[in-house]
Each structure stands twice: as C-alpha cells, then as structure tokens.
Amino acid sequence: MLAAGMAACGSFPLSPVSEQGRSVRQPASGYRVVQPGDTLYSIAWESGRDHQDVARWNRIPPPYVIKPGQRLQLFPPSGAQPAPRPAPLPPPRPTIQKKPLPAKPVPATPAPRVPAAAARRLSWMWPAQGALLERFSANGPNKGIDIGGKTGQPILAAEAGQVVYQGSGLRGYGQLIIIKHDDDFLSAYAHCDKIYVKEGNVIKRGQKIADMGSSGTDRARLHFEVRYRGAPVDPLDYLPKK
Template sequence: MLGTTKMIKRLACASLLAVLAACGSAPVGPGFYRVERGDTLSKIARGNRQSVQNIARWNNLTNPDSIEVGQVLRVAPGGAASTSGALRSGGSGSSNASAAPRPTPAESAPAAAPASSISLVWPADGSVIRRFDGANSKGIDISAAAGTPVVAAAPGTVVYAGNGLRGYGNLLILKHNAEYLTAYAHNRALLVKEGESVKRGEKIAEMGDTDTDRVMLHFELRYQGRSIDPSQALPPR
C-alpha cells in the first residue's frame, strides 16, 4: 500500500511538471536551450561547450542549482547566433564567436505574443508586491492577510491540487481551454479537488505562506505552457 501511495505521488508530480512547464511544446531560437527533466547547469554547459559561469552570467542566475524544467536559457553569447534565423524545437546552440554584451532578462527568455486572448478577474484582493518580468518572476505576487480568499480567475477545470512541486507550496492549477492555464501558489488551504469544474470568481483556496517566507499568492498565467504577463489579461485596479 505504501509503495502504491509513493507511485501515485510520483505520477502526480510528473503530471504537474508537464502541465506547468510543457517542456518542448514551443520552439526556442538558436543560441537558446529549454531545460529538460534531469538537466543540470553543468550538463547543459558541457553539451554546449560553454562554462557554467558564462551560462549563469548570461541568464542572471544567482543560484546555478535553481533552474526549472521548461526554463529557456541562453547558451551562447548574445552575438553568437542570430535570433532572426529559423526557429528550431529544443536542442542546443553553440558558436565560437567572440563574446558579446551581457543579455537582458528579456533576451534570456523570449516569448511570442499569444495568438488568442483570455479575460481574467483578480484572483485575490491585496497589494501587488512583485510583477512579471519573464526571467526572475514568472507571475505576480499578491500580499494580504492569511486566509484571504483566492478565487478562480476564469472558469475552468482543476488539473492539479497538491504540494508536489518545490517552491510553490500548496498549489492549484486550472485549465481554461487548450491554450491557457492559471496557477495559484503558497495557499494555506485548498478548497477544490482535481477534476472539479469551477466558475469565474469562485473561491478555490485561502492565501497562506507555504514554501515561502511571507503570506502571499503567487499567480501565473501560462499560454501553451509558457509564462506570460497576467496583468495583460487582468482589469486595471
């Protein structure tokens, strides 16, 4: 019975990683690499004939051990590969070109504009303490009192409810259609279960501080598996 429970947890975690990261679902340009399950920065550096220090510097990584599945990394100097070239899916890029200026976070994780749109409501009341930047922040952080209601930003289905992904605490993921997901992290309580359908504005969790150092909601919007700025789909406050 214990072995069965462990197997279920592993499968749930693997499913979550696939939902959040959607590894390989979108192409990356020459000179970039999408992190896959089992990758380390050292392994990526060896595969692209680069040093760990260079890749960490080009991607503003303060902790080389903190890369995530699905994350897009620059693996060649800024001038080593033309981003106007044909896109390719996954793989690595390398070049012997001379070093170029350090890329900005936006260059480190380029994102195509969504071909469709979605309309969201704010998932919680509170103060926005961190905004999306595409590199260090893949969503927005909203701070309020513990227990503040967290609501579904759009109608959808709960595809994950648990705490199997490090750094997210008690996490909910809602699927809204074939292209869009939203994620709600660090909750103290989850009020819905996997497979449930929820309405826009329905209470789904209570704000908390699981796997973080303060009470807040970390909210992400994903388009075809890639993080995009939620504020573009949220009404002004």
C-alpha cells in the first residue's frame, strides 16, 4: 500500500513524545512562510490543498523536505495574477419601492467524488471508542467527526500508513497527528494527550498512536478527519457501521 521506502523507517517509541507549546499562526491566503515544526503535509492540510499540488507548485521533490523561512506558494502559478475588476457601476436611478424577493438559498458545496477503486484500497477501523459528539459538515466548521471519551483512552490508527506530521502548530487542533495512507488519503487525530509516535514512523492498522485528551478543546475527545487529495470527506462513509 505504501511506498517501499517507508519500510525503512525506524521503530516505534514506547514513551510519550513531549510537545513544545502551540502556534497561533493564521493561515495565509496565497502563500505561507515555513515555521519550525511545519511539514509540507501540515501546511497543505491547514490550507485545504493537496500536498502533491503544493509540492508541484513549489518544485519540491519527494520526500518533500522544507525549511523554516521558506516561502511556499499555495496556489497554481497560473492563478497568481488577480482577476481584473469590473468598472464601477453608475449610481442606480430612483425606482418604485417593491416587495423584495426572497433570497435564493446558497447551494451546498458538493463533497469530492472518490472513485470506488480508490475507496476500496483501504480498510478503515474506528480510531476510538465512544459516543459520536459531532458529525461531518461539508458547509460547516466541522470537517470530520468528534468522538467523546476519557482522558488517557487509547487512540488507534484507523489504517496503516506513515506519520507525516506530529505537533501542535495547526490552530484549533491541539496536539495533532497526521497519517498518510497512500497518495490520495490522509487522516488526522486531534486533541491528543500523550503521543507515542513521531514523524516518519510507519504505523500499522489498529496501532495505539496516542491517548485521548483535551488539548485545544473543552473536554476529552478525538477529532478525526479523513481527506482525499486535500479535500475533507465524511469519515462515516468509510468507517464500519455501528
């Protein structure tokens, strides 16, 4: 499933990995200056882009090494020029007052279509046991699901993969782990307490990667996201039915 080069990564640490505080950086609209602790995957995740697109736009070859102070473009080069603005309209002429028409509903943003073959490549499992607190919302703030639990409860890798980010630099996620499963799918595990993996570790399906915590939130919970080519998808479409 993963590239052969991943198998050469080191063994898993048995003791928790300590964290170095939280970043309060705001996402930039068109570019990002790399900060200590960033990875190309975390920058792409925070900006809602596919990591492969960000790498291509910035001519960064695998294994996608970036350095603090490096400026990353978060849009295709062809889109760098802003669209021309229309000329200002003349002031409207006085008209007879009419009853305003009801506003048209804003159409929902469609979820990305995931080819059946791509979806079948992976076999997902629930990353934690507990009540479903919040569901995925394509047009709302929640781009994943929230599972309630207790501090110290195990968090498991939902599928095999490689850790491509482990830290607390993404605003609102607390202590976060991002796992790459293949070139298309990534998953994220937020609000962790103790973390048992590091960037570069190869992870087995069902392996304990962290303890549930409340970092960046008001109670012990796991915020779990799945992204297909950079776009959030509903994890409940992939997890086994309960």
